[in-house]
Amino acid sequence: MEYNPNNLEKKWQKYWQDKKIFQAKDNDKKKKFYGLIEFPYPSGDGLHTGHLRSYTALDIVCRKRRMQGFNVLYPIGMDAFGLPAENYAVKTNTPPQITTQKNIAIFNKQLTSGGYSFDWSRFLATTDQDYYKWTQWIFIQMFKKGLAYKAKENINWCTSCHIGLANEEVVNGVCERCDGKVVKQEKEQWLLKITDYADRLIEGLDKIDFLETIKKQQKDWIGRSEGAEVDFKIKDTNEILRVFTTRPDTLFGSTFMVVAPEQEIVLKLKDKIKNYTQVNKYIAKAKQKTDIQRGKTKTGIELKGIKAINPVNNQEIPIFVADYVLMTYGTGAIMAVPAHDQRDYEFAKKYKLDIVPVIAGGDIKKKAYTDTNSGKIINSGEYNGLTVKEFQPKIVQWLDKNKLGIKAINYKLHDWIFSRQRYWGEPIPMVHCDKCGWLPVDEKDLPVVLPDIKDFKPTKDGQSPLAKVTDWVKTKCSQCKGEARRETDVMPNWAGSNWYFIRYTDPKNNKELVDKQKAKYWLPVDWYNGGMEHTNLHLLYSRFVFKFLYDIGVIPKECGDEPYKKRTAQGMILGKGGIKMSKSKGNVVNPDDYVKKYGSDTVRVYEMFIGPFDQAVALNDKGVIGVYRFLTKVFNLQTKVKGNKQDKDTEKLLHQTIKKVSDDIDNMRFNTAVSALMILTNHFEKQKEVSKDSFSIFLKLLSPFAAHLAEELWNKLGNKNSIALETWPKHKDKLAQAEMITLGIQVNGKLRDSIALAFNIEASDKLKKEILSRSKLQKYIQGKDIKKFIHIKNRIISIVVK
C-alpha cells in the first residue's frame, strides 16, 4: 500500500461532484457563510500559483465553517470578457468566443483538480448572455439615474492596445496590461459618476472589516480634501478665474496664479495675451508629455498682458501657465502662495516672484512654511493675530458673503471611464438618434448580443471593431421610430466583475437580477479574499455598484449597502530568486507541474506552509518535498490505527492541536497550523498504536488542508459519509493544558537553570527557598545579596543579586 495521490484525488473529486457535497442550500435554516474569491480571467496561460494560494486559503476557511455547521456558499465562475481573453485571441488569431470557451474548459479542469469545495452548480461566466443581460441592465439603470453620461474627455489612451484606460489602469504612466505608452487624447466616452458616491465610499469603510492597509489605500485614492473655491477677476475683462484651495487662510499671501496648459482661459483671452505664440508653443509641448515627464522639473510661462486681482487685497498679480498644475484636479487653476506651499515656492524662486509670508514662523529664506498648527496670521489686514484654525472659517464666511468664494470639497477620484473601443466586452446598451439623442435600449430587448464577427482586432483609428458591422449598428429609435445607431463601444472588463457575487446567490434567475429573498439570505459576502492589486479597481468599483443597486432597491435593505463584510489579501507569490514571476525572466512556476508530481494535496498544503499568508513568498522546489513526506507519513499512519487506548500525552497534544489549528485558520495563520499538524503526526509516528478516536480527530483537522487524503483515510476507517460534512472538533482547555511546566530561572537577566513545576503553581516562600537552594545556582548567588526574587506564574523566575 503506497501513497498514490493522483488516483486517490481523482476518485474523491468525482465523489464530491457526483454526491453534490458542496452544493449550498438557498434559504436554509442553518446560519449561512458566504466565502468568496476573485474569479479568474480564463487567459491562455492557465491558473497561476497566486490563484491557488487564494483559493486554497478560503477553501480551508469554508471547509472548516461547513464542519462547524454553517450553510456555506463558496462559488466559482469566470471573468471572461475583457482584454486578457481578447489579447490571447488576437495572438492566436482565433475568435475570442472559441478561445474563451477552450480556456474556460482548461481552467475548470485545473480548478477541479485543486479539490476546492466550490458549488459548481452556480457556475457562471460574465460572457454568458443571460449574465451580461443584467450587466447591461445595471448600466441602463445608472443612465436613468443620471449616473452614466457621455462626455468628451481627455482620456488616457494606450498607444499599443489602442484603447482608452481608466486612471486606475495607468500604472507609472504606462498601460497596466501591456506596459505601452499612455498619452492624453480627447475622446467621447461613457462615464459612470462614481464621484457621487465618494463620501459614502469613505464612510462605509468604518463599518466593515477590511485590512487597514486596504482602507487606507482606498481613502487615499478617493482623496477627499476640504477647502474653498475662490474667484479671481481678470483685470480689464469680464472673465473670472476660479481656483480650489485647501488653504483659504493664505489668500493674502497669494502673489501669482498658475493655470494648467489645457485651461480654457488661455484660449478665451488669446487676443489679450501679448506673448501668445510662445505660450502656445509651451502648451503644445506640455500636451506631448506624459504625466510622469511633466513631474520632473517645474517649468512655466507668464501670460503677458493680463493680470488677476487678488480678491482680499485687490492686488494685481501675474498669471502663468505651467504643467505642474493639472487640468484633472480642482478647476485646473491655482492661486499660488509661495510662502506656504513648497511647489509654489520653487516656482517663485525660479521665476523671481514675490514671496509674502502670511503666517508667522518658519524660515521663508529656505523653504515654504506649511505647518498649520502653530503660528499666527500676519500681513492679512484686520485678521492679523488669529490662528490658522480660527481664521479659516472666518475668511470663507467673508468670501461667501461677498460672493467671491464658497466652501468646497474636492476628490482625487474621477468619474469612471466606462467605454472601451474593443470587441470582446458587453455592448453598451445605448442607441443614438439624431433627433432624440442617446436613449437606452428597451429593457425587454436585453441582452444586446455581441455579434460574431470575423475581424475582431482593434483598429488603429480608435473605433471599436463593432463600428464596421453596419447591419448591427443600424437600428431604430425607440422614441421616434426613426433611424438610429447603436453604441459601438463595449464595457471594460470590470463591468462583469462588479456584481458577480450577487448573481451567485441566484445564478439562473431570468426574471430579475436577483431574487430578494435569496439576496437577503446570502448577502453580504462574509469573507472576500483576493489580491492587493484590486484595492483601487475592482474592490472600489464593486462597492460603488453595490451601493447603487442598494439605492434602487435591487439589494434589500436588510443586506446593508456594503457588499463585503471582511476583506483579506494574500501576499504575492514570487518566482525563483524572490522576484516577480514573469515569462521574460523565465521563472514562472506552473502549479500543474507540482500537481502532477506530488498531487494537489501536497500543493495545497505547501502553498499554505511556505510562509505567512499575507506576505510575499518565493517558491522553491526543495520545500515541496517536505510536505510530500508529511502527507506520506500521514498515509502510512493508517496501519497503526488500532483500539481505543490513548495515553495522557497524546490526549494533551491532540487538544492543543485542535485549539491551535482552529485559531490559526480563523486568523489565516495557515503556516503554523500546518506545523501543528506535522508535530502531531510526528508524535503519532513514534507511538506503537494510535487510537481510532485520536486519528479521527486528527483527520478532521487535516481535512480542510489535505482534503483528498483526509477523505480517503476517513473512508478507510470504515466511515460511509464524507468527512467534509463531519463535525469540527472542539478542544477542552483542561485537557490542552500541561500538568507540569518548565520554567527558566534567570540570575541578573541571564538564564542559569530551569525547573519543572506544576501548572498554575503560585509563588510562595517555600518555593523560593527551594529554588535558592538549587545546586546549579549556588555559583551565581552564594554570598550575594538577593535584591529581588520575581516569580511570574507559568512564565519565568528571575533573581537579581548584588
Next chain:
RNA sequence: GCCGAAGUGGCGGAAUUGGUAGACGCGCUGGAUUCAAAAUCCAGUGAGAGCAAUCUCGUGUGGGUUCAAGUCCCACCUUCGGUACCA
C-alpha cells in the same frame, strides 16, 4: 519625496504579544538498511571555546527603558510594496 510593511541560522520561517530565541520544514553531517543507489529510518545541526559538565557571544546598526527586549521608546541603515506636483 511621501505613505505602508518588513529585517531572526546555510535557506523558508516560529516565538503564547515583555518571560528558556531558532518550533515546523528544507538543506547539510554521521549512522542503519542496500551488491549499489533512490526511498525510508535513527542521531546531530546558530557562532566561538572546551575531552566534558559548562561558558561567552547572538534577532539590520547605535543608544535607551526594564529584574527581563526579536517584541516597547529614540535615531539611523537596508529591502519590498503603494503613490507621484492633488493646490
